[in-house]
Amino acid sequence: MNIRENIRPGGRSARVQASVHKAVRELLSKMDRNDVTIPLIATEAGVTPSTIYRRWGDLQELLADVAVERLRPDAPPKDTGSARTDLEQWAEQYADEMASGPGRAMIRDVLASVGADTRNAGKCCGYTREQLQVIADRARDRGEAFPDVEAVIDEVVAPIMYRILFDQAPPTSAKVLWLVERMLVGRRAT
Amino acid sequence: MNIRENIRPGGRSARVQASVHKAVRELLSKMDRNDVTIPLIATEAGVTPSTIYRRWGDLQELLADVAVERLRPDAPPKDTGSARTDLEQWAEQYADEMASGPGRAMIRDVLASVGADTRNAGKCCGYTREQLQVIADRARDRGEAFPDVEAVIDEVVAPIMYRILFDQAPPTSAKVLWLVERMLVGRRAT
DNA sequence: CGACTAAAAGCAAATTATTTGCGTTAGTGT
DNA sequence: ACACTAACGCAAATAATTTGCTTTTAGTCG
The missing domain is CATH 1.10.357.10 (Tetracycline Repressor, domain 2)
Incomplete structure (x- = not known):
């Protein structure tokens, strides 16, 4: 699964990415990493799970994306x-x-x-x-x-x-x- | 999740472990690792998925167990x-x-x-x-x-x-x- | 040897996560 | 302003995971 490389700043994609990343950081600081799931992150970020699945593919990719950041x-x-x-x-x-x-x-x-x-x-x-x-x-x-x-x-x-x-x-x-x-x-x- | 440390050789546990390990190696050699799932492994090994879940917890633990070996x-x-x-x-x-x-x-x-x-x-x-x-x-x-x-x-x-x-x-x-x-x-x- | 016990496996129902098709919306370029 | 496209939301379908309960099995003791 591919993460879009060049996202125009200020666009909708950028806002979704920002809120998802923030949600991940938030949740990782509050709970055990094995309890963090995509549906949870989606709720916290205010997006639907399918959006995350389509953009990142799975939890591991998303966590890696946040970690590199x-x-x-x-x-x-x-x-x-x-x-x-x-x-x-x-x-x-x-x-x-x-x-x-x-x-x-x-x-x-x-x-x-x-x-x-x-x-x-x-x-x-x-x-x-x-x-x-x-x-x-x-x-x-x-x-x-x-x-x-x-x-x-x-x-x-x-x-x-x-x-x-x-x-x-x-x-x-x-x-x-x-x-x-x-x-x-x-x-x-x- | 804990993997039993001392399994009596020849016992049922040992047989299950052996067949599951073998199934994992078999499947990894045949297909992409992202397509390998626990239900698949269970079928190949001739055990029920719940057995694998209870013994290894999740796919990552099982793969790690096989890899160390x-x-x-x-x-x-x-x-x-x-x-x-x-x-x-x-x-x-x-x-x-x-x-x-x-x-x-x-x-x-x-x-x-x-x-x-x-x-x-x-x-x-x-x-x-x-x-x-x-x-x-x-x-x-x-x-x-x-x-x-x-x-x-x-x-x-x-x-x-x-x-x-x-x-x-x-x-x-x-x-x-x-x-x-x-x-x-x-x-x-x- | 045969009954007892505890650990591990099977089974199936309930829950939760993931995938997918389709309609909608927000940004982009003309 | 209008059309176009990429990304999102929603909801139904599928697949994975968890769990309670039953059954099997290997080891132990009388």
Whole structure:
């Protein structure tokens, strides 16, 4: 099932999408996710269930759509004066958000929908890349050495995400800092 | 919903579980996963739907249960004479299996069920750890230097899995070998 | 061995979710 | 303003899920 990509702002479609998204956020904050159903969301949003089924296909797609929206960063990484501290702060915040209950649920929603709509997981990865690129560009402007964004993904982002998804214990703050440290040190040594 | 942990082998429960698992594998190989439903599985397995609902709760749990089973490695990593080549071969096979269509589907099934049953994702991670530990133990027996299993997970397994889950392009064979290389080299330098 | 027990399965009715056909409405372009 | 189209609402039809109750089965004990 396809979600329309370009919706004209202000149109009826946009209003329906907004009220449905809002209803989902509302309900997820109030109740267990397994108790959230499409008829419920439809009632809360003031639309008929068939509208949701036709636009999103099923609950998983809808949840993924909302989750991607919420995973989009709202601001560029803070400029702390050096690439290292920029990255440290960004990574700690990233780990915290993703390891939180809502964060984990959102990641799962996004991944679970990949079968039907391959774009979602890629979008999340894209957001991360953009954030890291900002840090890397700032480093370049300052004349600091800084590894490629892909290397940061491999050495810092991927371990954090793997631990969150597959391990019981999410990475501690110390572990995150250590990952950053190791990457920067390894880079110098090469 | 809980899946019984200790089922006496040969009992009725075991037979039902076996036939349901078999039915799921059968159907998944024949048709699109979105067309697989519990009533269908029940018919194929020769049980009533309510039996499946009571034992597994919902389709996601059942799929996850089957997926974990299939993700369990059937043999220890091959002994190739050196830890480095052991790891290279294991990592390449791991990346191939996980990046394949069925592999990705199984990972998603496992992750999607985590909300209800936290053990599944941990089990997969556990299998990986066991495999790597075998390689590490062999290295120790040979007197070779070899990094901690957790380091291998951070530096080799996590990047592979991240790329498979979030990126469009799964890691190439060359990339996997490079990850192994980088980890071993970095380890020596420290 | 044969009766007893508890767990799990079957069955069927009730509930709830999903799909679909068709009429209506709101935005878009001429 | 008028026609056109995409998206929505409504309601009937279909399919999935839940539930109460009965029956079967495997293990246990006298």
